[in-house]
Every structure is written in structure tokens, then in C-alpha cells.
Amino acid sequence: MEQKLIVSPSPHIHSGDTIQRNMVAVLIALIPAFLVALYTFRLDALLVTALSILFCIGFEYLIVRFVMKKEPSILDGSAIITGVLLAFNVPSGLPVWILALGALFAIGVVKLTFGGLGNNIFNPAIAGRIFLLISFPAQMTSWPATALAESATDAVSSATVLGLLKHSPETLPALQQMFLGFEAGSLGEMSAAALLLGLAYLLWKRVITWHIPVSILATVALFTGILFLIDPLPQYNPLIHLFSGGLMLGAVFMATDYVTSPLTHKGMIIYGVGIGFITVAIRLWGAYPEGISFAILLMNAFTPLINSYTTPKRFGEAVKHG
Amino acid sequence: MSVILTAVATLGAIGAGSAGILYLVSQKFKVEEDPRIQEVQDSLPAANCGGCGFPGCAAFAAACVKAENLEALNCPVGGEATMNRVASILGLTATKTAKKIAVVRCSGSCDERPRLNLYDGASKCSIAAALYGGDTGCSFGCLGLGDCEESCTFDAIHINPVTMLPEVVEDKCTACGACVKACPKDIIELRKQGPKSRRIYVSCVNKDKGGVAKKACNVACIGCSKCQQVCPFDAITIENNLAYIDDDKCRLCRKCVVVCPTHSILELHFPPRKETPSAAKEEEATVTA
């Protein structure tokens, strides 16, 4: 044997897990939701998603290579995911230049100025969406009619479920429709069923654990459920809350973003409960019909604090006799 | 209009009130400090490097003010000029200490000391040193992973990518001692810089028997003690198969450099020799503009 032996400290084997593999799993988990969006919004859905991905990858490459003067690693998949999630958070008819601005903000400001993957405090897609919402409120709240709506109505835009919930709860669609999808809204708000499929896939592949999605959804269900028991208005109906808006997308894909969520299980539950509370509070008593984006953004800010104060369950603390 | 006036007046009042409270609190809780401490601290280079042995310039200034004389106190970064300033503030005399500089006592470059295996662990000398004797046959030599370079706050030591050995930038080195502490093999030493920056030292720390050392590295010290025999000033001691030159006794006569069979002893910044054809190689181990 000619070569020199390699010497390093243990361990000498590796699971083979890579950042890319985890990102690819997330993309696969998003496929059911994307298919529903395609069915509902046809070509627009494809365009928005494709463009968003292109913008995100493009900006990341350009900024990393020419501004930060480092080796770009767009192939790790994180920019692609930001692209997809950003697309899922905006109306499908959003003007292209606004989408590009959102991608620039998400990648350039929220992710790269903080140091790139691993160092950002806020979820880039969520922050990008909020930036667009605040800067372009009109365009960001005009939801195109779905391709399934009766063509008799000339409406080019219609209200989302949450919009209806806030302003005219009598005209809410059936629960089953909300669960399966096909209502007006952003691409990712469509089908709770498709998103839950995605959750199952992520759990199976061990990309995420159950703690964040379950604590968010449970908190929302519990909070609204208690209010519903006191006063059974449709605004307080827990099932409507669970199946409408960006809650499912947020709970499964956005809040579980590695970089911006806590490391320990205890921390994840605190984080999830916080998000649940804030989401419901904004939905019921805030000015906006949807609260999950702000909730996630706010709890992102708390993640370092939560990490400081929660430790994993240490070995030696349980002295049960078996 | 009255709205604006009310707003301005309210905010102004709040601002003024807060300022007043802050002023009162700062006066009440003021820490009485000898004003000389601040004066001394202002004359220090503010590098906070710890080279003086104190955790930061403020602590050193406090120690100077408290001390009866400045014998044991020296700022290596500021050097003589700074210590004179401190002395004049305090009405004491500064002791003259010879300027020191960091010296890397290993010449086992990739050419002289063949690599026998591939280190693939984390790129830190302390981690490699804890793991094994290194990727060469000399388990005492430099590992080349740059803990010294990382520890230097003056940008004065860098690993040469060809030789994989550290090189000290003479103008920038302040002899603060950070690299000495960082090196897990105790290879770097603070030695007297010497007149005209001339100094002589044994560039090896290998304590193996001569045969083993030479097999691992061409320029290792084999402990043959020829240098010790030839030194007219008794400046060289041999311990554990390794020669060491005491820089208080060394007079820079260069006899040891000539006689060393493995060229392990280095002379820096000397003019080239005139006569002897078998002169030692002028190893300029450190280079700066």
C-alpha cells in the first residue's frame, strides 16, 4: 500500500447525513402541497414558484460571490427552500418585480447579512413575506380567484377563508373544503391535508421531530377551543382555525426551520406554544386576518433566549429503580 | 399648534427629568479612583493583550500605581518608551528590560522532516497534539496547524504554507507571549531580540536519542554536545539529548553554529561569513520587509 495512513480522532464513520439531504427531504414533503396549488391556480402557481426559486438562488449566488467574495454553496438546497416557501406565502398573481424584491430581502438582508446559513436569526421566507406585506399591502392582499371558482363570477380576486372569518363569517365554505384545499389564498394555504402528508414524510425521514408542529397546533386548538366552549362563534371554531390560513404551512415548514428554532425539545415546546398563542391573538383581536407569520417572526427573536435557558434532559437526573 | 407645543413640552420635560436623574445617580454611585490610574492607563498602548501578566491595560495601570517600584512591571508592547512615560507620571524610575521577541524552535519543514501519515482531524494544534505524536517521525516538532497564528493579536506570526512552519514578523512582534501559551508543544520561546536583531538559538526541541531524531528530521538536534564543548562562555547545556543556549550568557560568537553537524543551531541577521567555506547555512528562518 503506497498511500499514507489517515489519522484523526474518533469517530471514524459518519451517518452520511448532509445539509443537502435534509433540504431535499423538505422539498419532497412540499410536493403534495405544490400539486394542490397547481391544481387550484394552474400556470400561475408554477410561475410564482419557479421564479421565486430562481430569484433566491440567483441573489444568493451573486451576493456570496461578488459581495462577500466567498464560495457560493447554492447546491446545499437552503436557498431553493426559501424560494419555494416564499412563493407559498404570496398571492399567485403577485407582480414579478415585487416577488424579486421579496427574494432579495429574504436572501440578501435576512440570511446573508447575518452570516449565511446557520447564522440568521429570523426565518428568511417569513421575514420576506412580512416585508412584502408591509411594503405592498394592496398587492399582497388581493387574492386571485381559484381556477375552480365559477366562471360566472367576474371577480378577479376573492377573499381568503381568514378574511371571511374576520369580516363576514356567514359566508364561510364547508369545513371539508377547507381541509382538502381549493380555497382562495396563497399557494401554501391551500390544503391542510397535503401539508399533513408532508409532515408525516418529514417525521418518517427524521428531518424534524413532532415537538414544534404539535405544540403549535395543539396550542391553537386549545386556545380557540376554550373560547369556543364559552361562546360558540365561528370565529372561535378550532377546526376552522386549524385548517385555514397559513397555520399548517407555518407549523410544519416555517416554524420548524432548523436555524431559527430552538435546539432542545423543551425549548421547542415553549417556542411552539408561544407561536400558537400569538397567532390566535392576532387572528382574533389584531388588525390582520392572519397571525402566523408575525408569530413565527416574534418567536424567532426569542429562540436564542430559549436556547440559553433550556437544557436537554441530562443523564443522571432520573434515578428510577427498574 | 397647541398639540405640537404640548408634545414638545412633555417630551422635553421627560428628557430633562431623565437627564437629571442620571446625573444624580452617577454622582451618588461614583467610584473613587486614584486619578493617576487613568493617567497611566492612557499612556499604555491599549492592546489588552496580557503580555504584562495582568488581565488588560486597566489592571496593569492599577498595579503600577499601587507598586513601590517598577522593577517587576513591564509592558512588552509599549516597551521602553511606555515604561518611561509611566515612570514619569508616578515619579519612579523604569527598569531597563531587554527587548524580547518570539522565536520558533523548530526547523522541521516538509523538506527536512518527511510526513509519514495524513492528519485529518480538526485543524487545531492542541487537538492534534492530544491525539498522537504528529504526522512525522518527530513527536516533539511543530504540527503546523496554526494555533500560534490564531492566538496572535498583532498579526506577527504566520504559518508559511510551503514549509508548514510558523514565521515571526519581527516588526510586529511585541513578545506578549500569547503564541508561547498557545503552542501545545512548547516550541515557541521568548528570547532576547539581541543587538541589531541578531540572535542565536537551537532550532529544535526533540528529546529523542540522536539516531531516532536524525532519522525523523535532517536538521534535528542530536545531542552530540559539540556545541557545548566549543562554547567559550559556558552558555550551552545539554539535557535529554537536546542542546539549549542561555541567552544571558551567549555572546553571539557563532562558534556553535559552525560546529553543529545537523545545522540545527540558527544565527539570525548576521553578516555573511568571509573565510571558511564550510560555513553554516545562513538559515533566514524569519523574514520580513
Place this chain on the structure above:
Amino acid sequence: MLKSFRIGGIHPKENKFSAGMAIQSIAVPAQVMIPLSQHIGAPCQPVVKKGDKVKVGTLLGKSVGFVSAHIHSSVSGTVLKIDKVLDASGYKRDAVFIKVEEDEWEEQIDRSEALVTECSLTPKEILEKIAAAGIVGMGGATFPTHVKLTPPPGMKAEILIINGVECEPYLTSDHQLMMERSDEILVGITLVMRVLNVPRAIIGIENNKKDAVARFTQKAKAFPGIEVQPLKVQYPQGGEKQLIDALTGRQVPSGSLPISVGAVVQNVGTIFAIYEAVQKNKPLVERVVSVTGKEVPRPCNLRARIGTSLTILIDAAGGLPESTGKVISGGPMMGKALASVEIPVTKGTSGILILPTLEAKRKAMKDCIRCGKCVQVCPMGLNPTLLMTLTEYEVWDKAEKNAITDCIECGSCSYSCPADRPLLDYIRLGKGKVSNIIRARKN
């Protein structure tokens, strides 16, 4: 539901290529190099010098202090010299070089294969024989056994746990020993139970060794007090603290020894060596070593004399493959990568693993993506990414508060990291620094 430890853990591919290979004895080599430090504790003081004639079982080095172990010659012949040799520790250490002549054994050693079940010695005498034979932990830790079997004042053993887990991928020496020497092992267990004066012993075996579980379950019926417990295949099931948690439900508190929860753990190989020492008067002079790896021509389990050069064992398995990147003494998770193969077999050499370069070369590390996988897999409930950062920035007080000294160096964190961060490299460094600080504080 099989029993297992409760926190963390991973399941690497088992790759037991040498499983089922009957133990073969290697011929006695022409020369051996027997290091004087093959155990935790002070190195031995040599009691032989150049020119001395020795037999198998002759004392070569005397233990120094209580936490130390004797070292005996594994061959007969003439002492060539006492010189430094590179060993698995990565450093050159003193060793006795012996030129082998014939294969003569000390008279008191019983070389027959007959099973000896009776023992009329007192517990104290058994313990003395264990100490005299230089027995150390053969799972790889090499802690002097007589020290482990002597509880500190005020502490008493309640249960003896036998580690037949062999949770490291690739290694099979314990498994094969359990299949071939089950009777001797069971006798050895009774001896240790007598030393510790415990009524109960549990043999823990990972469930990927179903034949060993079946064999011992059957044979243990004849021994009251000895139970067999199959365990979930999970790494590090064989870690002392994890094994005690799995079998007894008790977790050893941070900073304490297993004896503080009444448990004493012994590896099956150690038990076998104890049997040979007490019943056959045989000191620890040879051991079973698995030579294995994906591209090794003939993976096998070899019985080799202490001091044999690894090159001989590798040759017996078919030689070093062309693709070799790393040669590891031990398993892939906690073994030591060797700088050279010309080093001797020692009491702790449980296996030689040969990894191809493609598998062995690490990938470049990236920034931490805060995925939390290292936190989830750590069997001690630590936060490895935090500990690595604290070590990088030398924040020793926070590192201590985050229990860096609890780390058992199992490697699950580095194994799982998708960003290829060398977590354990740094944690080990930090652990050493914090331990020194704690020691300095106590003095």
C-alpha cells in the same frame, strides 16, 4: 419492547463481516514488543533486563501503586532490550522487546482445555489472583480489574453486570468468545459474584447476537442468580452508564462511579480472562482480536499473544487492501486511528478495522445549521454544538456548567452532524481543559 438506555443513541450499520468466524490462534511470532503501559494508571516498573530468559507468564513489569496492573510475558525467549515503541496511544512508550525461542510456559499454568468449575478460594484470594494476573478491562478501556472489584469504603455492590453487548459496528471478538467459551464465562461470573458478594448478575447482549442470547439463556439456567437480558441494537448500548440504565433503570449521577448505584460492569472478555487466571493460573497474555473491514479479504477473529505486531494479524486476514485509508485499533466509533501498523497487540486491542479511503476521509466542515441532531443523539443529554462553541472560545466556566465532563466520548454527535462538524474533537479538548481546572481547584 426490548430494554435500552433512555436518552439519545444512534444506529450505525452493523457490518459484522467477521461474525461467525471461529477463533483461530495465530502462530507465536519471532519477536514481540510488550508495552509497559497497557492500562489506565501508572506504567509498570520493569523487573527484567536485557539478556534475561523468560517463559510465558513470567512477570515483566510490576504495577506501580494501586491503580496499575502487572504485565507478563506472552512468549518464551530472551529479552532483547527495553526501548520505546510507537503504540496505539499515538506516542512512543517503553516496551520489553523479546526474541522468541520455543513456547515454554511457567509451570503453574494449567494449559488443558478442561472446564474447571470448582473453586475453594476465599473472595479475597480470588481478588488477589486477579490482581496478580494483571487483568484489566478488555472491552478497550483497560481499567485495572482488581481496582474495579474493590468498592471504595462506604459503597457496596448490589449487582454484577456482564457487558456482552459489543455495540460497536464491525467488532465480533466478544460475540465469538461468548459462542465458544460460554461455560468458562459462566464460571468466571460466579467467581466475580463471590468477590463482590452479590446475589445477582445480569448478562446484557445486544439482540443482533440472537445465538449468543439463546445459548446463554439456556446455560444460565444452571446458575442461580445469573440472568440474561437481550437488549435493543442501539449505540452506545455497551457504554457502562447506558448499560446500567438499560438493565437496572438506575442512572449513575454526574461525576459518580457506577458503584454509587450498586452496579459493577465487566466485559465478557475480562470475565473469561478472570476464569483463566483463577482456575488455570494463567495471567493475561493473549486475547481475541477481530480483524475486519469491508475490503479485507478474510475477516476473522484471531487469538493473538500480547506484543504481536499488527502486521502479522493483518496478513492472516489477507493483508492490507490497496484502498486502505485508515487502520483503527478498536471499533469505528471510539477506536484509535493508527499512524503505523507496526505496533503491538495490547490488552485493550479488541479489533483491527480497516476502512477504505473514500469512507475514512472526512468532509470539509460547514457552519452549524442548528438542526439539533447532535442534541437528540447524545446519550448523556448534553448539547454538543454548544460545548464545541464554548471550547472554541475558551469559555471554561460555562463549559463546566454545561457538564462537558459528563461526555463519554462515544462519538454519536460527530457521527450525526449534517454539517460535518468535528464536534467530539473539540469537546474532548474542552473536557481535558475543564478537568484540569477542576483538579487545580481541588488542590
